[in-house]
Structures are given as C-alpha cells and as structure tokens.
Amino acid sequence: MNSHIVLKVASKVLIPLIVVFGLYVQFHGDFGAGGGFQAGVIVAVAVILYALVFGLEEARRAVPPAVAKIGAALGVVIYAGVGIVSIALGGNYLDYFVIPGGQHIGVLLVEIGVLLTVASVMLLIFYAFAGRAREIPDEEW
C-alpha cells in the first residue's frame, strides 16, 4: 500500500476539486456549455478515481452500490417529478414557467436529476465491470 503514497496524496487533493468542477459544469449548464450529463460523468469519475487508487472495496464503502442504485432511480424521479409538479401547478408537463422561481429553478432541478442518474449509472457500470476482475496484487504495480 505504501508504494502508492504519491498517488494517494495527489488524488486526495484532486478528488474534491473534481467534484467541485463537476458542480461547476452542472450549474454553468444553465447559461453556457455544460449540464447534468457532463457533470454526472465528472462526479462519477471522482469516485472511480478513488476506487482505482484506494481499491474497489474502499470505494464501495464510500459510495455503496445500493446508494448508487437509489441515486439512479431518484434522478429519474426528480426529472419526471418536476414535470408532474408543473402539471400540479397548472402548466403543461415540464412547463418550467409555472414553477416558483421560474425557468432557472426548473431547469436546474431537472439537471440535478440528470446528474444523479448519470453519475449513479456510471458508477454502477464501473462496479459491475470492476467487480468481475481480480484484484491486482501490489507487486504487479
């Protein structure tokens, strides 16, 4: 384990930054390049990097697959829920203008849903594939 000390330190610094960058992309999506999909991938990358450096078990403990599953479902529910809410508020489906706070809030909520789902699904796929390979012993690094 000690052999990767540099990697570990560097990634511990990087991972929060990656997540923050993800959030930046997420919120920037409202008025520039970016959006929930890209942000979701970036956030997932943060966790994947963690898994690569600290091991799959660690990552699974940090973000359990069950949580990721629920996240994936939750994202869809948020997205579709916004649509339902807009119906409840008297607009058409996904009519942002009737949501309090207007279009910004509506789009933001939807994008958060996308982020959640994309990040979770990326992770789930990674877990699924990574779980199949044997652990690489230290000597082979």
Added chain:
Amino acid sequence: MTPEIAFLPGWLVQHAPPLLVVTPLIAGVIAAVLPSARASWGIVLAITFFAAAMASFIAMQVMEVGVWSYALGSWAPPLGIEYRIDGLNAGMLLLVAVIGFLCAIYAPASVEAEVAPENRSAFYGAFLICFAGLLGVAITGDAFNVFVFLEISSISTYALVAMGAGRDRRALTASYNYLIMGTIGATFFVIGVGFLYMATGTLNMADIADRLQGLEGDRTVQAGFAFIVVGLGLKLAMYPLHSWLPNAYSYAPTLVTAFLAATATKVAFYTLIRFVFGVFDPGFGFAGLSMIWLIAPLAAAGMVVASFQAVFQSDVRRLFAYSSVAQVGYMLLGVGLGTAAGMSASFLHLFNHALMKGTVFLALGAMWLGFGVTRITDLRGMGRTMPYTSAAFVIGGLSLVGVPGTAGFVSKWALLVACLDRGWWWAVLALGAASVLAFFYVGRVLEMMYLREPPQHDGHAVTRSPAPLAALAPMWILAAANLVFGIWADIPVRLANAAAAAVLGSAP
C-alpha cells in the same frame, strides 16, 4: 371532452398523454429499487392498469374529437416536443397498454419460476420502463424523441431477455446478439433522422412532412429514407434482418416473450408506417419504388421462407418466433402495397397478430410453467393434461392460420383484397403459400397436443395440472378477443380505417 370520461378530474384528462408515459417510467425506477418483488409487482399491476385505462380514454377522445396535440413544457410545436395522438397511434397506445396489463397479471407466475430472486425487482422495473418506452414511441410526434423512447424500450428489453438466464444460459448470448443488432438498427434510424433534420431543419414529424413536399429529389432526404427503413426493418425483424428474434424469443422468460411478441415489433412497425406514410409520402418516386422493389419482395420472401423454417423447428417457442417473422411479412406486404387499403389491412393484421401471438405465447408459457417443456414432442397429450391452456392455444393457433371466425381471418382477408385490388397475383400466391405452411406448423403442434397420449412418468400417465388462474385469465381474455374480433370485426376495422385516414387522409 367526450361524456364518457367527464367523470375524471380535469387535470388528469388534460395531461393524459404525458402522464401515460411518465407514470410507468417513474414507477419503473421505483419498482426497480424496491426490496420486495411482491411490492414491485403491485406497482406494475397498478400502473399498467392505470395506463390501460388512460389509453382507452385517449383513444375514445381521439375517435370522437380528432387529433390531440400536447405541447411538452408549453413550447408550441414544431419548436418544442409535441405528443401527438391521431387515429394511427391511438390504437397502438391502447394495444400496448392493454397487453401490458394482461402480461402484468401473468407476471408473478412467470417471474417466480424463471428469474433469480435477486433480480426480480429489477425485472419488474425493466418491464415497466420498457412499457413506458413503447408507449413513448407510439405517442410522440417528435422524430428524435422516437429514437430516445425506442432506445429506452430496447435497452430495457435487452435486460429483460437476459434475465431468462435463470432458466437457460443461452438467454445471455441471445440478449447480446439482440443488443448488437438492435443498436445497429437504432443507429441507422437516428442517422436517418439526422438526414431529415439536415434537409428540413425540424424534428417535428408533422412539420417534417410539410417541409418535405418539394424535396423529393433531394439526395439527403433519399438517404434519410433508406436509413430509416433499414434501421426500423432491423427493429421489427424484417426478413432477412430477423435473426436476432428467434433466439431472443426462445430464451427470454415466457412473460417477456409474450409481451415482446405482442408489442415490441408492433411498435417498431407502427413507427415504420408513421414514417413511410406520415412523414414521407408514398407518392414520392423513391418511396414508391422502395415499397415495390424492397419492402414487398422481402415481405413475400419472409412470409414463405420463415414459415418454412417454422415448419421444421423442434422448439415450440422458436417455431412461433419464426412464425412471427412470417407474420411481420404479412404486415410489411400491406405497407408495400402503398395503398390505403393495404395500410389499413396491415394495421389490422398488426392488431390481430398481437392478439394471437399473445395468446399463443402465454399458453406456451403456462405449459412451460406446468411441465417445463419447450420441445414440440414434449407437448404430447397436452390437450388432456392442460385442457384450458390447450384450448386457448388452439384458438390462437387457428387465428394464426386464418380460419374464418377468428381475427386472423379478417385481417388476412383484408390483405388479400388489398393485394387483389392492386393486381399483385404473386403476393396472393405468397399469402396462400404462407397460410398453408401456417396450417402445417400449427397443425403439427395441435396433433401433438390432441392426438397423442400424454407421456408416461414412472409408469403413470402425467396427471392433469391446469395452469394457475393468473396465467389462464389473460390468456383467455386474448383468446376470446381473437374470436370476438373474428366475428364482430367492427372495432378493429374502424381503428384500422381511422389509422389509414390519419396518415393518408383517406380511408379505404
């Protein structure tokens, strides 16, 4: 608003189109993460019932009032995404929703026998998502949205098929093969849509149709047409692009087979009709020629060759999978005719085929549940050991052959008349040949079921063991529909004529 649905709350009626798609979608993801499979099934049952009810309301409304356009996010079409329901897809929505509900009734029996316990919630989730995707394809008026929903349904279908691995490991390769082929199809389709966007600058199908007028000679449009037809051809198992289908149908869980056979290819077929007749114009030189030289000959070839293959199968679900390929040929033939009568006949056959294949596959599913048999020779004496299931199967089979008094006859007759109108004798011949072959492959199974003694087991004949009610009820509803629509053909014929009127502006 028609008086029949006046008792519903106004918001439900007004927002029925998106709710029809979104509720199964939300419920699907929720069902997927629930810890209890029973609870998931409860959701599935409730939601599919809700969807069936909504679809009937929508269909009634459309029949009474006419086209129903719903602008998502209040963005007026053609800018925003539009859900657009007319005579063509009202029937499709009804079909998918009702079949979905019937399959949901049957689901627990199949799932508990065939799907690994840890996968069951996920199975129900995938089922609902697939259901939502199919409804979405049918309901949307936006070409790209069609692609999205097509993929939603397809991807969940791959998962559903793969879950057959609990029973037979070959489900995994079947699913993988299906995935590859389905993805190629989807890619072709989206490329075609891209071409259309390039040529017209819009994704709204009605709008594309308007703007295509006068662009007949445009190479981009022509390429778009070619890609869309071939892409959808893959999805709907047009001969010879069908090879994913037999494996997928034979190794998927029995529930999935019944559901897919009755809905998935039908929805893809609906999309083909929508594009060929609704977006493009059969009057376009290239479209008309493609129908005569590409679709119709392949349809005829599919009818005959796939029927032949069906005759020689030893696995009974595979047999009926090939029969499905042949039946798709019938429908494509109707499209290939390019006339209103042909389209109407083809739509009618789509509807009726869903009924008969639903019956047949549900019955075969019940037989598998009862005895774990899939080979034709294993069905010996089934008429005695599972009398009700076999009787339903007989009705479905006869309908498939096209015996008068069953739904199959009505649509085959309509197709025959449409061919005669056009003077296509070769098509009539192919129809006849395929029907005779159908008589043989169905007859082979019936002979096994009724004229052979039940197999011996430890020196005793296998005892009677009727299927559970949850399997019998949906099977018999479909079987009864086969008979009812064979005699009172009014409702489906009206739907089909409305469909023809919706895309061609004239009923046959």
Added chain:
Amino acid sequence: MTDKTPRPAPENGIHPLARPFLWLDKSFARDVISLCIVLIAMILLAVDFFVHRHGETAIAERPGFFAIFGFISFAFAVLMGWPLRALLMRGPDYYGESEDSDA
C-alpha cells in the same frame, strides 16, 4: 375400441329367425336356385321377342338387348378381374401399415 369385441351367440350360434332358411346352405338348394335364375333370365329374354316395347334409344328397341347386354356386361366386369388381379393385387402389408389396433 369398444365396438369390436366378438361375442358368441347362443345355441350353436344359429339365430332362431334363421332356422327356417338353413336349407339355403345345402348345395342342392343352391343348384336349384341357380337354375331358376338362369331359367327366369331366359324366359325374360324370350318375352322380349313377342312384345313390342318402347325404348329410350334406338339400340334399346332391339329385342333382347337388355338381357344380353346385362349378361355380357356382368361377365366382362367379372372376367376383367383376372388381368386386374395380376396387375394390381399386392400383399396385404404392401403399404406397411398395420390395421391392428395399436391404441
């Protein structure tokens, strides 16, 4: 199947109603009957030459036509049996399908 079991009849198998007719089995009786038939046929033939009857076709009005034609036809049909037998008759198992019950 149920309807194939032979059942022995009572009283040596002779049905009471058949008793008055058992003489039919005697060869003498048979010869007499045969003779009578031939005789009747010849009388009928003879009658034809003494009455004038109406016929449907020209040939039918010839005296004795029906009796002679009937005789010839029948004889021809039966005698044709010989060559046809040689030509068409095969063993009972020719098609290899058993007529015994296997159910």
Added chain:
Amino acid sequence: MPDLFAQISPAWALFLSGLICAVVPVHTVRKLVMVLAPLAAFLLFLAPSTLGVAGGVTQIAGMDISTYRLDRLSYPFGLVFILAAFLTAIFAWHNKDRVQDVASQFYAGSALGAVFAGDFLTLFVFWEITAIASVFLIFRRGTTASRNAGMRYLVIQVLSGVLLLAGAVMLWAQTGSLAFDEVGLDAGLAGWLVFLAFGIKCAFPFLHNWLQDAYPQSTVTGGVILSAFTTKMAVYALARGFAGEEILIWIGAIMTLFPIFFAVIEDDLRRVLSYSINNQVGFMVVGVGVGTSLALNGAVAHAFADVIFKALLFMSIGAVLMRTGTARVSQLGGLFKSMPLSAFFCIIGAASISALPLLSAFVTKSMILAAVAEEGHWVIWLILIFASAGVLEHAGIKIPYSAFFGHDSGRRPAEAPFNMLLAMGLAAALCIALAFPWGGYQWLYAILPYNTAYNPYTWDHVLTQYQLLFGATAAFVILRLVNLAPHEKLSTILDFDWVYRKLGYGAGVWIGDMAGRLMAHLGGVARGAQARWGRTLGEVFTPGGAVARALPSGTMSIWTAILLGVALVIAYVAA
C-alpha cells in the same frame, strides 16, 4: 317468433348438440341429445313458410353472408341430411366414444350448413369443418393404418377447402359478389378452382382415392356417417354451381365405370362400398352434367335415395365388422345363420342400389338414364347401362352373398344390437317407401327442384329392368358354376393412391438420391449429398440448417448494409 325460427339454419341444432356432447359425460344423455338434435333440426327446417328465403343474413367486414338459403335445390338435400343424421344417431347409440359423438354431430351439422349456405364464405367454413370433424371418425379406429389414412384424408380435404377459398376470392374480385350461385367454367381460373374443389369432395377420377383410402379405415359407426355426407354435399355444390357443364357428363361416366373393375377384385367389403359410392355419385354427376330439368331431378333424387341405401349397406357391413372384427370377403361367409336380420336388411339395401323395381334406386336412377337418352348421348347411355349391371355385381350380389351366404366361414357371431337393427330397419323401410308406386315415389318427385311428369312404373321399363338384372345375375350364376370368377383374397389392391403413396415417395427418394450423387460428382459437396428430399429440406430449415442457423451478428450487419445499399440504389434510380 316463427319468423325468428325461419331465420335459423337447422345446422345450428346439430352444432349445439355437438357442443352439448362435448361436455356431457353421461352416455345416455349424450345419445338422447344426438337423436333429438335431428328432430329439432327438422322442426327448424319446417319453420320457413315459403321456399327461397335467404335467412340468417348478416354482414361481416363488408361481405354479405347468408347462412340459410332454403330453395327447391337445397330442400331435398337438407331433408335427407337431417334424416341421415337421425338414422346414424340411432345406429351409433351403443357407441360410447365421446369424441366420435362430437365429431359426428359437427360433421353432420356442417354438411347441413354447407347445403344451406347462400354465399361462398359460409360454404367454405362448413366445407372445412366437414373435413376436420370427419377425420376424427377415422382416427378413432385407433390403428396405424387409420391414423395414416386419416392424415392423408385430411390433407386432401383441406386442400379442397383451400382451392374453394382461392376460387371464391377470385370470383369475388371478378364480380364483387360472394353469393354462391351458378359459377360455370366460363369464369376462367376462378371457375376451375371452385370446380376442382368440388371435384375433390365429389371424388372425381384421380381425385377419388381419399375415399377408398379413408372410409374403410373409419370406425364402425364412422363409416356409416361418412358415407352419407361429404360426397352428396359435393353433388349439391356441383348442381348449384356447374349444372349443365358438358365435361361433367364424361367425368361422371368414367366415375360410374372404373370403380366396377376395382370393386370386383377388392377383398375389403367396406372398400367395395367406397367404390360403390364413387360409382353412384358418377350417376349423379352425369345428371348434373346433362343439366336438363329431368336430369337434375334425377341427380337430386338419386342423391336422396343413395344417402339412405348406402347408409343401410354401410350399417349392415358395419354390424358384421363389429361382430366379427373383419369386413374382408376372404374371411366372411355364411353369416345369415346367426345374423339373419342384418342379412335381410343388407339384401334390401343391395337390391335398392341395384335398382330393382319397387326399391328406391329404380325410381331415381332411371330419370338420369332417361334424361341422358333424351339428350342423345347414346354412348354415355350405354356406359351407364353397363355400370348398372356392374353395380349389381359388386353391390347387389357380392356384398350380401359373400358376407352372409357363400362359403360358410364357420363364424357364428351374435346378431347386431337392437339399435343397429332399428336403424337398418328404418333405412330399409325408407328404401321401400321411396319407391312405393302408390304415393311413395310421387312424394319424392314432389320435393325435387323441378316439377316432373316422369313415371318410372311403365310396364316396358319394369320389364327391361328385370331383363337387365336377371341377365346379369345369370352371368353370375354361370361364372360361379364354371368357376371362372376370381376369388377374393387378403390383399391390397393398387389404385391411384399408389401414385402418391409409393411412386411419389419412391420418386422423391430416387430424385433425392440421384441429385445427391450428381452433387457429389459435381463438387464433392459431401454432407447432405445422399439426403432425400425431405431430409434436404430439413437440413436447410431445421434449427441447425443453413437458412435457420442463428446468423452471427457480423453476417447480419452485412445484410443490413446490403439492404441499405439496395434502398439507396432504388432512391438513386428513382430520382
């Protein structure tokens, strides 16, 4: 209310009883229903006050359907079918097989329905039901031979239905009407297809073998039921659609002729009777072909009489088969000692079919002969006279003589059960009643399609008939005396079915073999080279076969690309 009943085809009464039989496990109740159903049908049959009503008219998917047309042509056929259903129900009283009960009710019902069908679609439906229902009467004998014969029978019968449908569709395309009326061969291919469909059920020469193949393999009661309906239904259809079609005269004449020679050497009595069906139907076909009102009257009347006396003959031989287990000449003889009543009824039937004066065929067949002579077809007339003598040979003498008299086989089976005797007695009484000179034949003539002034009982007609019959019998006696008559023996007689049962099979094998060798020579295509046709087909299409093998995705992608290319080329060409 009477108006309502006048709309319901009597066929439904039989179908209903069939459904009841399907669910009722109690034997007596079932039999009661089967006997009562024809009576109910008869009441329905009497309900319409005028002839020619097209009842049960509906529209299905834009087509006019009429299930109950009762006119002067369908009237006698309907009546005799109801009668036949009644007689056979009595005859089958002892039979405990529920499948046969259901099948026979459906079979009789569909034959009745076909006769009353006013349009081709209805006709087709009932046409096919007769095929499918009747085959169970063959299957239920339960032998390998019966199963195979049943399958062959089914294929041919269904083929007939398919041809009928095809012809009907084409007629519809030509005329826009589905009504089942005069068709005629002038209607081109459509007419010929319908003609062929009728011809199969009518057992035209070379299309006839299903009859001799399947009927002798049927069950005891099944044979009786089968003999009554299918062929007569086809005669009705011919009379309706192709009356006066010249070619039918020749077809009919050949039909009367060739079965005689086969029947002479045939060993199986039920097969003899099947040939005799062929022969009698030939007379009717000639009548239809001549097409004058006298000829059609004769054809219809003969069909009426034939249903009854043929059923009677099948019943008596059926009784023999049931009691002895065989119907082969070589194993029978002398049965009159223990089955005198059956023998008596058999003689009545045999004399009827031979047209002995005072028995039914005498008053019916003579009409056809008179009509043929009237139209000047004297060659045909000679053939028919010859055939009449031939009938005497195989049906009139051979059947009663070889089964009940002749060489004593030593068998002493019990007399037939009461219900069989009752059915035979009723049929025999009808044979006599129909030809009764004072009111009997007049009643029969009154229900025929045309009014007729024909009188069969002229003294010269009776005289000539006796001359013919006794002349022929004299030949029988003399040939027996000089021992020139060939004896029957346990055997198989080849007929046209040999072509598909042996030759076709052999040819298939041979061609497959030759093709295989050729292939081996040409390219050394090793596997499958020796395969027969069937196996080759199988190898192409079975799961592991060339066409049906699950193609790898790569191949499929290539197909996709090819199709895309084709589509693009088409678009290019079109522009």
